[in-house]
Amino acid sequence: MTRHIRHAAAFCVLLLVALLVNAVRVQVVSAPEYDRNPANRRPDIARYQQPRGDILAGGEPVTGSRDTGQHLRYERTYRDGPLYAPVTGFASQEYGTTLLEHAADGVLSGADPLLAPLPLWHDVTGAPNPGGDVVTTILPAAQRAAYRGLGRRPGAVAAVEPATGRILALVSTPSYDPGELSGNGKAALRSWRRLNRDPGRPMLNRAVRRTYPPGSTFKVVTAAAALDAGVAGDLDAPTRSPDPYPLPGTRTRLTNGSGGCRNASLRAAFERSCNTVFARLGVDVGVRRMTATAEALGFNDGGLTVPFPVARSTFDASVDRAQLALSSIGQYNTRATPLQMAMVAAAVADRGRVRTPYLVERTTRAGGGVLSAAGARPVRQAMRPMTAARLKELMRDVVEHGTGGNAAIPGAVVGGKTGTAQHGVGNSGAPYAWFVSWAQGARDLEPRVAVAAVVEGAPADRGEITGGGLAAPVARAVMAAVLGS
């Protein structure tokens, strides 16, 4: 019997070995595959088991976290959600993340390996790193001014600091409260459906994700190209332009909204926003040089991130002369995001230099230690400094004597350019009212803010829709907020 007991023992050893080998298979060999299974809720539980790091504007957090006591424990909350939605985006347990919440998710959620106090610390302790904070460049006063200025009208504002590229305001209306989407329950689902069905598209970030025909505001670019190329020289010399201007190679005649454009000087044409003069200038500069200037200012660049991606602003380089004439006055295929037009104004304000705009000043650990900071950015000379100086003069004239009077701020130097862009089939849509500008306080050594504001007019009052009437007051409020800060 002894021998058979030993056999039974050997059988038991076999069972033990089978269990152990299988345990190694499940816990070590196949473990990564099981961990990645989409039905495994552990990554989600781990992600939401600690408060998410915050996004700060003006030194104050504009986000927070709420302990729900549920499986997915912490939910995102927003202070002034609609105001900062174009900056923060949303962080939903169900619908993912967008904008800054998405671009900086690693830091905010604590997953970024840089957050570990020591290399591989997380792997040894198994404890998650607390989420880090993201400090934005947003100036709350400017942000609020822009949001209030747009009010109930759909539109967008982008404001940057010319000397650095810091984004001071990024507003889009109509907006939404991203906090409604934070959870994973029925309420979040209802909000998600409602927001997606809303014809006003509240979740669209118009400041960076939507392009508009820039209309007359693009004449800043055309003027820069003409001055750089030597096609225009003296601001006060007549330009020998016909009115109306027959588009080259066609029978179509381009006209103007106001009179006094025939042979107008560049200064007068800029003040009165003469289409005929700038269309001809664009054709004289030629498609190659027009494109070069536009691209130096940021057009046709699909790779810009702030750190979330910005829609590509376009200037069509394969056009005939008639199309080039229209492109040069911001029509045809020319399209720009409000942020792009703010960059144009900033380049004029800062001696022709273009700086990549950015939204994140620095990221920090939960304790405050700096993880990364926005260092020196590459600078691109988009136009000669002399050209920029002349353009500044032209833009000041617009505010002081021309169509941009609504943007004037007492005691400050303000330059701007209005635009009223037609769009739709046969220009049937309500026009877009544009205003791009920069402002320099009385004691400032250089302009402190460059703004682009766009207001989508309602079809009912299309007669009243002008850049100077609708958009200039919004831009003025933003510039005043920046100068007053």
Add this chain to the structure above:
Amino acid sequence: MTKAGTGITVAAADAPAPVARLPRRRGIELALIVVAVLLSVFGYCNVGLAQHGTLPPGAAGYGAGLGVLALLAHLAVRLRAPWADPLPLPIGVLLNGLGLVLIYRLDLETPGDRAAPTQLVWSTLGIALFIVIVLVLRDHRLLQRYTYVCVAAALVLLTLPILFPAVNGARIWLRVAGFSIQPGEFAKVLLAVFFAAYLAANRSALAYAGRRVWRLQLPTGRVLGPIVAVWLVSVGVLVLERDLGTSLLFFGLFVVMLYVATGRLGWIAVGLLLASLGAVAVGWLEPHVHGRVEDWLHPFASIEAGRGPNQLAQSLFAFAAGGVTGTGLGLGHSVLIGFATKSDFILATAGEELGLLGLTAIFLLYALLVERGLRAGLVLRDPFGRLLAVGLSSLVALQVFVIAGGVTGLIPLTGMAMPFLAQGGSSVVTNWAIVALLIRLGDSARRPAARS
């Protein structure tokens, strides 16, 4: 080192006539019990610290309770089984203590359903039964007198639940005054005793009588009749009650004990043939079992079908999340398994929170318990004792394999309690009875009087 070695050599040389006197090793047992209790209390504190950052309020009481119970059991062993093996009792205490910790830990996730206090009551009853068996049963051979009482009691216990309503699809529970009892658990030990006694009495006839067909020695019908009848009845009842884990366990126990008693490989062949026929038939005909086999072959099929992960998939996720070192007690999410997390799937919590290392340690504890039982079987001289030791050890080994293999996806899942760890009063009490019998057998095996 050298000096001490020399000293021992001199002392040994001085001894006049070395008497082969085995140490009783009760001190080792006590020390190991202290370690087992401390480890359990440590685990208990660990859970509280991980979940709330404070020591759980009942830690001292829990430790004292477990310690007193273990100490009483130790005193009983000291009194009536002084030659017993020192390992089974500490292993039982440690596994029972760890089980209580795991159940307490899962209770924190299900505030409406607290199982740990009940389990503590059952553990107390189990240790009380342990003490009674050690004190009352002076010699294991006394059990031989009750061979037919045992089999009759086992059959009654197995058939009783048919009269009661089914719970979760299986008719294996008796509900009396708020307590659920699984009589099949007790029947296991009784059947092991019956098999051991019957096979010890008839093993010569089983091994040598009967006709020889090709190379297989077939036993006569007269000897085989009763045993096959008992087996058929028990398995039939279990299939009716839809408790296939226990059915598989009985069958394995039967085959192992028959093989050890007779040494006939033919039995293994016949047993395996019967088992595979039965498994195929049941797996084919019974939809409940068929589903289990499908789940085993394709654990993630329900996810691909859009119905979310089933229990086995959740169990595998839990084991995978544990990795080598585990998440730490109180920090895993095995509660996602849902139903039966504290009973059938308790091992998944151990696997997730203690990792592969902890799981291996638990398996080795069971292996050690089985090994001590088999060793007692090797040392004992009476056939009944040997077969009983083998039977009880195989019972533990098979049960651990069936349920641990089930929740880790090695074999199809069959509901069964992990000995000592899982929530379930009947199981804990039964396992303490098994440990008591192993203690008694170990004592008999090493008692000097028995050897002379």
